[in-house]
Amino acid sequence: MKIAAVTGTNGKSSTIHYARQLLEHKGKEVWSITNTGILEPRGVEFPMFWCRERGSIKKIIDILSPSKDALLLIEAYSISLLANEWYGTRLDIAAFTSFGRDHLDVHSSMREYFDAKFSLFQNFLKPNGTMIIHERIPNIPRFRYLSKKNENEVIIYNDKISEMSLPAGIISQNYNCAKHISETLADFSFNPSEQITICPLPGRIEKIENSVGMNIFIDYAHNPDGLGFTLSKLKKDCKGKIITVVGCGGNRDSGKRKMMGKVAKQFSDMVIITDDNPRNENASLIRKAIMEGCPKALEIPSRKEAIKAALFTAQKNDTVLVAGMGSDKWATIDFDLIQTDKSVILDIIENLKK
Numbered sequence: 001m002k003i004a005a006v007t008g009t010n011g012k013s014s015t016i017h018y019a020r021q022l023l024e025h026k027g028k029e030v031w032s033i034t035n036t037g038i039l040e041p042r043g044v045e046f047p048m049f050w051c052r053e054r055g056s057i058k059k060i061i062d063i064l065s066p067s068k069d070a071l072l073l074i075e076a077y078s079i080s081l082l083a084n085e086w087y088g089t090r091l092d093i094a095a096f097t098s099f100g101r102d103h104l105d106v107h108s109s110m111r112e113y114f115d116a117k118f119s120l121f122q123n124f125l126k127p128n129g130t131m132i133i134h135e136r137i138p139n140i141p142r143f144r145y146l147s148k149k150n151e152n153e154v155i156i157y158n159d160k161i162s163e164m165s166l167p168a169g170i171i172s173q174n175y176n177c178a179k180h181i182s183e184t185l186a187d188f189s190f191n192p193s194e195q196i197t198i199c200p201l202p203g204r205i206e207k208i209e210n211s212v213g214m215n216i217f218i219d220y221a222h223n224p225d226g227l228g229f230t231l232s233k234l235k236k237d238c239k240g241k242i243i244t245v246v247g248c249g250g251n252r253d254s255g256k257r258k259m260m261g262k263v264a265k266q267f268s269d270m271v272i273i274t275d276d277n278p279r280n281e282n283a284s285l286i287r288k289a290i291m292e293g294c295p296k297a298l299e300i301p302s303r304k305e306a307i308k309a310a311l312f313t314a315q316k317n318d319t320v321l322v323a324g325m326g327s328d329k330w331a332t333i334d335f336d337l338i339q340t341d342k343s344v345i346l347d348i349i350e351n352l353k354k
Contacts, residue, residue, distance in 0.1 A: 001066050003089070004181050005124070007076040007117045008097030008134075010226045011174045015097055016073045017201040018170070018178035019185075023071055025196050028186055031066050032073040033057070038064070058088040071185050078116035079106055086124050093184055094125045095132040095177055096143075100225030104253040114138065127151055132180045134158070134173060155180050169200030169207065203326025205230055208342055210349045214311065215319040218341045220326030222249065222276070224259040227323055231267035240317030241269035243310045247276030247303070247324055248286055257286060261293025268321075270313065271297040274306035276324040303330065307341065308348050 004019070006012045013034050020039075023030045032039045038046040038060070057074065066072060076094075080086065099114060107113035121131055121143060130153045131143055140156065147154045157180055159173040166175060175198070183189055190196070200206065208216040217234060221227040227246065235242055244264045248257045264271045271294050275283045283301060291297055300306040310320045322341045329340055 001061075001068055001070045001072060002092045002185050003061075003072045003074065004093035004095065004185050005074045005076040005089075005091050005120060006095045006097060006177070006181070007078070007081075007120050008095075009100045009102050009223060010221075010229070011097035011171070011177070012075045013220075014171055014174040014201045014204050015095065015177045015181070016075060018175050018198055019073055019181045021198050022178060022182040022190070022196065023186055026182075026186060026188060029067060029070045030073065031064065031070055033060065034075045035077075040064070041070075056085050056087055056089075058086075061089070073181070076117075076120050078103055078113055081116045081119050082106070086120070089124055091120075091125045091129055093130045093132060093181055094121045095181055096121075096137050097134055097174060097177055098225065099137055100223060101256055101259065102223040102253060104255055105251070118142070121152075122146060125150070125152060129153075130155060130184050132157065132177060132184070134177065153184075155184070167198060167200070169205055170198055171205070203328070205233065206327070206342075208345050210346065212349055212352060214314060214349070215317075216311070216314075216322070216345055217319065218322045218326060218345070219324075220328070221323045223253075224256055224263050227260060228263045228267065230323065231263070231321065234319050234321060235267055238317070238319040240315060240319065242267060243270045243272070243314055243318060243320045244268040245272045245274055245303075245306050245310050245320070245322045246290070247274045248290055249277045249324075250279035250281030250283070250286055252279075254289065257289035258293040261290040261297065263293075264290075264297070264323075265294040270310075272306045272310055273297045273299045274303045275301055276303070277330060303341075304339075304344050307344050311345070311348050311352070 006015050016032050016034055020030050020032055029041050127150045131147055132155045133143055135156050135158045157176045161172045203220050206218050219230045221230045246264050248260055273287050273290050278286055287299055300309055307322055314320050325341050
């Protein structure tokens with residue numbers, strides 16, 4: 001069995017989602033472990049809590065027992081690397097998609113955060129294994145020095161797509177990383193003229209198709225870099241105004257909240273600050289911190305009401321982004337209803353038609 005692990009502040013799930021499709025197109029047996037759980041070749045899913053109960057990555061692999069010809073794709077979180085969950089795992093490929101501020105509730109500094117991700121390459125990549133690194137990752141010479149020591153191949157990739165036009169919703173840099181992973185892991189090359197159907201990952205710059213012709217997107221962006229990337233991408237194609245609904249999770253890096261407000265303000269014509277899983281924190285204080293970066297934003301605590309306000313405000317050619325949750329499920333305050341941003345949007349639109 002060969003194993004590839006993908007780390008990065010943003011882009012891990014999308015990269016694995018694309019790589020899985022590319023490898024399956026070539027008839028490979030592919031397993032994946034991501035933030036939602038395990039997906040085996042037959043499409044059977046094991047939820048994330050099952051993974052957490054098993055502990056280490058190696059123990060999970062031993063229990064699943066993939067065949068010797070299987071290919072395994074794994075998301076590598078800095079927190080899991082700190083928690084020693086990777087002990088005993090040896091990688092054929094380690095990939096690094098992006099780096100920006102996040103998880104400083106766990107890491108004492110950006111340097112410590114970066115070092116945790118670098119440990120994937122330093123401690124778990126096999127000698128002669130392959131490093132796949134985006135060109136904007138900081139301190140690339142550090143990777144090259146390590147690669148010479150361990151005789152690793154280094155592939156540096158960028159955002160440019162030359163051989164094909166990508167379907168809507170596919171993120172070019174993550175596709176490029178996935179392509180390098182697939183070709184290296186399975187030892188083949190894609191023909192530029194080869195027709196491959198790649199589907200976007202649900203909840204990542206996902207357009208919500210609807211019967212009233214509104215431009216509505218949901219996205220998992222929950223840190224400043226991710227939100228900036230998504231909004232800048234949407235702004236390029238928007239012929240009207242950008243309306244953004246955004247919040248921040250509780251018991252997480254509080255220092256990024258003002259930054260999230262600033263990013264939303266920079267790219268949006270209207271910003272609505274709402275709740276996004278406050279956990280054990282005071283939700284109003286979280287919203288207040290975000291609004292320090294975006295003082296003129298509209299504050300609506302109820303996520304459902306915030307989405308409704310955005311949709312009722314939007315005019316022809318406007319674009320609405322609901323950020324932070326992607327396809328994740330969330331609950332009303334009294335937990336009487338579990339829903340997603342998409343289900344709320346479609347329900348509101350259905351009522352708009354009446």
